[in-house]
Amino acid sequence: MTSTDPLTYKAAGVDIAAQDEALERARGSIRSTFTDGVLGDVGSFGGLFDMERAGASGEVLVASADGVGTKLEVAKRAGVYDSVGRDLVQHCINDILVQGARPLFFMDYVGMGRLEPEVVSGLIAGCADACKDHGVALLGGETAEMPGLYADGDFDLAGFIVGSVKREQLLDGSKVEPGQALLGLQSSGLHTNGYSLARKVMFERLGYSVDDRPDELGGVSVGDALLAPHRCYLNQLWPLIEAQKVTSLGHITGGGLVDNLPRVLGGHDATIDKSSWVVPALFRLLCDAGSVPENDAYQAFNMGIGIVLSVPVEHVGSVRLHLEGLGEEVYELGEVTPSSSGSGQVRWA
Secondary structure, three states: OOOOOOOOOOOOOOOHHHHHHHHHHHHHHHHOOOOOOEEOOOOOOOOEEOOOOOOOOOOEEEEEEEEOOOHHHHHHHHOOOHHHHHHHHHHHHHHHHOOOOEEEEEEEEEEEOOOOHHHHHHHHHHHHHHHHHOOOEEEEEEEEEOEOOEOOOOEEEEEEEEEEEOHHHOOOOOOOOOOOEEEEEEOOOOOOOOHHHHHHHHHHHOOOOOOOOOHHHOOOOHHHHHOOOOOOOHHHHHHHHHOOOOOEEEEOOOOHHHHHHHHOOOOOEEEEOHHHOOOOHHHHHHHHHOOOOHHHHHHHOOOOEEEEEEEOHHHHHHHHHHHHHOOOOEEEEEEEEOOOOOOOOEEEO
16 A cells, blocks of 8 residues: 655655755855855855956866766775865866866765765865865865665765966977976875775785785875875976976876876877886785786876876976975986877887
8 A cells, every 4th residue: 555654855865954964064164265266155056256356367268077986985984084075176186287277166076875964074175175275266066865876875076177277388288299308206195096906905805904004005004095195286386387397297097107198298109117216015015916917007006106297308407406396206207209100109118
């Protein structure tokens, strides 16, 4: 018999009061990111941004969207949520930085099976903290409770960023030429890629928990190693972009060096010497314990290199001096070389 009892939205699995609580918890963090370009307040249907007030009038807009993949599963195991919010923003900033753009505003999306205000506020707080650190407005977002689509405890996180670039500073590969040096900066770990493989090695093959501290990691817990934040390279690289001392930047994300460098070199090849940097302990542990073939490793993981700069020979000295003055270790990975196919690829020296 069909029941005639009243059926509420909450009984169907959607708790609007919990959504309101989550937004109220995050309101202060969001407002703290507002820059001169922001018009309006938290809670509007759409975010308003004044390009002229932000000093970007007449520039080309650059937009990108991304997520943090199954790193979310590690965050859930560890019960730590703000770190993946920071990861998301910093990943997205890097993605437009490599085209010469400075970030203007960011928007987030959180989807869950059952809305937990503490989790949502942690995710948004992480996004807000990273936005504030890098001068980016958290302009708006969406929190969706979708029982039946996500299981209880599951959540997803995505982000959308918009920046701008002066036409003369646009990095589109057209300024890259054979003979330019390829310089690499360190990653802080896996960043936000390769986690499906990393989780299988760490949690299934090795049987570790997030609290375990294997000798190979030198006292660092598995959780801390896997949740190390995705580095943002904005502050280090922006002066070099403005001075037009780099001709391209490659953000080493999914696909590793092998797939990401050809995207930015204007059809030229990259010749890379693997011995030019020391692969960090986390990657060595994952590759050894998982018996990961070398070719797979350099596509699944960044292997310790988070971003690659192509630099004309005459600027290498000043670029190194600038970066080392900021405490960066700069690796001379190799150089841009002619491509016989015109499509570009990574060659190992």
